[in-house]
Amino acid sequence: VFQKWVNREISNFDYLIQLNTMAGRTYNDLAQYPVFPWILRDYTSEELDLNNPAVFRDLSKPIGVVNEKNAKAVKEKYNFEDPLGIIDKFHYGTHYSNAAGVMHYLIRVEPFTTLHIQLQSGRFDCADRQFHSIPATWQALMDNPNDVKELIPEFFYFPEFLENQNGFNLGQLQISKDVVNDVVLPRWAHSPEDFIYKHRKALESEYVSAHLHEWIDLIFGYKQRGPAAVEALNVFY
Numbered sequence: 001v002f003q004k005w006v007n008r009e010i011s012n013f014d015y016l017i018q019l020n021t022m023a024g025r026t027y028n029d030l031a032q033y034p035v036f037p038w039i040l041r042d043y044t045s046e047e048l049d050l051n052n053p054a055v056f057r058d059l060s061k062p063i064g065v066v067n068e069k070n071a072k073a074v075k076e077k078y079n080f081e082d083p084l085g086i087i088d089k090f091h092y093g094t095h096y097s098n099a100a101g102v103m104h105y106l107i108r109v110e111p112f113t114t115l116h117i118q119l120q121s122g123r124f125d126c127a128d129r130q131f132h133s134i135p136a137t138w139q140a141l142m143d144n145p146n147d148v149k150e151l152i153p154e155f156f157y158f159p160e161f162l163e164n165q166n167g168f169n170l171g172q173l174q175i176s177k178d179v180v181n182d183v184v185l186p187r188w189a190h191s192p193e194d195f196i197y198k199h200r201k202a203l204e205s206e207y208v209s210a211h212l213h214e215w216i217d218l219i220f221g222y223k224q225r226g227p228a229a230v231e232a233l234n235v236f237y
Contacts, residue, residue, distance in 0.1 A: 001019075001022075012203050019216065035210075037150055037215045038081075050202055064145050066141070068142075085172075091097050095236055095237075102152055108168065108170075113168060123126065127171030132173070156199055157200065162195065176223055218234050
């Protein structure tokens, strides 16, 4: 598979799906759901210029420290000693992929809607915590070193999860009073289909092809554990 990918016989998308499968990740287990990277950082421009490296996320860094400002807090957390000596040191107390995160992204689509409601004791979580906007989700990642969710494969092929086709009442945002309905898209995307098309194009771009291995090292490779993980600020609880 690796050789095929290097020879450009399979796409970046296919390579990531196959790596996830080899790592034991599967659509059948929300706790081991396939994980994909955030690949862009520009969710505000009118046009998305895939020839400009500045629109891409730094794939060599864990999502929690893509914003340099968060690195200090993350290092401090790692250097905190557990007084009882039971807990190993870690940079992040949550994970880049978990069942709640999958339900968070897929809340508008069954069976994930029902699973989310069960998780929240029989009702939808408060609107401000819902997945309601792609630009706002990215901004929250940049502002908060405790939020380290990567993406799921659906962001690259499944426009329906961005639409509230079932008309669920997902509540109102506290400050703006906006009703949470379809997911708010980046300005450069004119529809859910357009977002998926451009996002997939970004995944297959030259920049990502040249840097994807750096992210793979963090998630599936040698930077998962040990000294390399510590140096990369990539140790999870």
